[in-house]
Amino acid sequence: MTDRIRFLLGTEPREIADADPTMTVLEYLRRIERRRGTKEGCAEGDCGACTVVVGECTGGGLRYRAVNSCIQLLPTLDGRQLLTVEDLADPETGALHPVQQAMVEAHGSQCGFCTPGFVMALYAAHQNAAASARTLREAADRIAESADTPSPSNVIGLAYAMDQIPIAAAPDRDAVSDMIAGNLCRCTGYRPIVDAGVKALAGAQPTERDTVLFAAAAKHLATRRTTLKLAAAGKRYFAPVREHVLADILETHPDATIVAGATDVGLWVTKQHRELAKIVYIGDVEELKAVQEHGNGWWIGAAATYTDALPAFADLHRDFAELVRRLGAAQVRNCGTIGGNIANASPIGDTPPALIALGATLHLRRGKETRHMPLEDFFLGYRKTALQPGEFVTGVAVPKPRGDQRFAAYKISKRFDQDISAVCSAYRITLSGGIVGEARIAHGGMAETPKRAPAAEAALNGHPWDETTMRRAMEALAHDYRPIDDMRASAAYLLPQCR
């Protein structure tokens, strides 16, 4: 058991035992560390002003990801390296990091309030792009020179993980826009920021300072093998690393809130001001992070982030990958999980319609008992699911569309990126000789849960796959859904859209 949070702030080790477990990383930085370069623009993951970079060991390796510090809970940093805008410039010479320099030269800041967030979003990309074998050798040399012996597996792992993240040598404007889609700027109109990103990331090379930061991570970060348990501010926090331990903890504490990526739960804290007395963090549970291809399908572990699972989505169907590319933005996808998206049971969660159409099976566990069910059966009513107290999602098994099956998914939202859906729809049509064998249609945003469209499916099944059939199915949708007016869109808009 471990009873304090240990992480690296830049190059400095930190140990914290008494912090409120629901304190956000942003609050910690601004209030405790008084590192005030990181800004709060919204406290709900939408604006990116609070973007920081987190380095973590995965599969024995290290990788860097941009996250929104405003909705990340401090204890989830345990075993990780936290980099903020203050870490980038060389502390001795004051030399700016290439990402910072490019922002200055491209006139990428006006009021400057969004700037630290943009810098960090681009910095995460730069770190991953810049990681060449040379750097890693340098890091290894540097570590070898230092007094303490680091675990060599970390250094090797570092090399391994860096190679795993393919970043174009010179990302184009679209690629850069994708990296910063989670950052809002009200002043510049983005063009100069994209210019800066393109410039800074072309042929990115690590700076002297980057190497120092890598080396610190390689030296200090080690994968924790025991459960982290905290008790402070009248709250308790558990972070197991094994699935069976998680099962035990949840059985003992069925009233605990499960936290995975905190991209939903974080907002309960910052916006709804809910007091979460007991938290079980599942982001360190190795088994739940698995993403594996087997036979004609994929297993996606509940705690796999969107970023981790992207290869699976891409392999399942390009529409699915595109749907996920438009889910939140990089910072949200780097934390948010499939398990969270499902268990949160929002009627507008983006992955359930696609998963349901693909015929995914949901796997659950309580104590030693496991069970599974078609995903659509999990959703019982508005934010109501079949999840029992003490039970958790372990993952989803998703069959790949066969050769005789067509799949398509669409998302309609007010903004292209970083916006919740007005409607999200997914279809898998099995055809045999021009006749629809089986149609699976699912929608988000049309009812109080992600929901299939039995009437439209019936209108398709057994009929020729042509325009007449399709029109009939479109009419039938009116029997499947009775959408409501809300701030996302009006009912009058939703039904025709969905057709």
Next chain:
Amino acid sequence: MSRAKGHVREALAHDSAVKHVRGTAVYADDIVEPEGALEAYVAMSREAHGRIRRLDVSAVAADPAAAVVLTARDVPGVNDVGPVLPGDPIFADGLVEYAGQSLFAVAARSVAEARRAASKAIVEYETLPAILTIEQALAAKSFLLPTEKLRRGDPDRALAMAPHRLGGRLEIGGQDHFYLEGQVAFAIPGEDGDMLIYSSTQHPSEVQHLAARALGRRDAAITVEVRRMGGGFGGKETQAALFAVIAALAADRTKRPVKLRLDRDDDMIMTGKRHDFVIRYEVGFDADGRILGLKLELAGRCGMSPDLSGPVNDRALFHADNAYFLSDVEVVSHRLKTNTVSNTAFRGFGGPQGMMAIEHVIDEIARHLGRDAYEIRRTNLYGTTTRNVTPYGQTIDDNILPELLDDLAKSADYAGRRRQVEAFNAKSPVLKRGLALTPVKFGISFTNTMLNQAGALVHVYTDGSVHLNHGGTEMGQGLFVKVAQVVASEFGIDLDRVKITATNTGKVPNTSATAASSGSDLNGMAAQTAARAIKKRMAAVAAAALGVAPEALVFADNKIAAGGHALEFGEVAKKAWMARISLSATGYYRGRSSISPMARRRPRCWSTR
């Protein structure tokens, strides 16, 4: 020409660019709080319109975390932060007029504690009928300010005689400013009831005056400082005052520093937005699309108080011509009172809404005639020698729009693109493309002439470095560096010798808001005036030392030189000091030629420089 670095017309990075990218630029919320500082939370009305039957904050006050609870009764001075006209209570007193209106405030060690304590209040309302939309307000004749009318010629007759006529209705929605840095203020009490307020505001002088009024102090007791804002966009022209004043009230009562920073959600609920409009029009035109007669009705939703709604709607009225000559025209502007948050300044200040109205009319004409809207725009443009007087009587000088548009249409290959768009649309049943080329005429300067003034304060130190201060505020537009460039050019010294300093009401008093596209012009001129005053004194010193006439001196390359002899700028500063000559000056500037059309109904509304 000077070879010193950073003069006017050089394209420079923002003065804080390096600090922005390093995270070292200090915003109001980043100032390190002194020991014992508190944070405040403002509780809001849930009702859009209602009488407060009961407001019991005793449980809030009893909360051990609460250092102070403030209600309307706890305001020692005037319980109102209306900028021009009253109507914006600091704390609701008996009546609430919008959902989100401030009821009371709590200060505690952290805003989370303050919020928790505030939730213990008991509030009971008698709900009153609420007017929320423009149409409801029009139907109820709920006018906040008198309706204004602008009329020229005989629009009724022109409409009656026009070969073509159209009429219709257009809705223009509101908009939140979404300055990335939300509303924030930090008040630090001093001795003798003094108060220093760090406020994220475009209008420090107004915050100062309103804080003084609320505290029942003299203006001189209050100092407001703004180094920078994380964006303003008009949303911090008047709206910052409420929060600065509440922070000051709490600081005054507790004798401890108090910060008030709004959560984004609260900010969106509590602060005013762009005015939304409903526009009705009737237009008469000929076969070429030339407008012969136009009647426009602009109905703006102002919310519950006047705030800046008068001038915002004036500007909508004065921009309803946009770039087009309207011979026979009537524009009616209704300023509607609704039970919604009080709408406020927002980039363009009503201008965009007025322009949207006429641009929509033009689009409708084009559709009706089956013509390209650009042709209709081109046809109706103001002329250079005839058809060049606005409905409010200002002659348009320097009208380059006709050539400019012709140039643009050519260089952008408007016609070619139009053909491409049409080809695409012919083939695409669902997705459609569009294309527009639209001129804009926009009035620079405040419509209220009085406000077109600015002050600056310049000191030269004996090492030749310069301290620059002026009344303009920095919100990302680069004003500070521009004004510094003016001063550096004037003195012929490197820009890095000019120290940019935070806007502070103790240095330059009684300033106007940084608004109306006037910041650089007004403050740049004021700073230039101050620099010139010092320059003249320094020239006298240098002339005596070099034995030349002052007029022969050139200030350049960090030197003051004449006839092959030169003195370092700093050297002359030192000599001046030793000769007991002041190296400090204030500068003042009043805008040249703007006269408020509403106030005087005379020609020439907008500044031409």
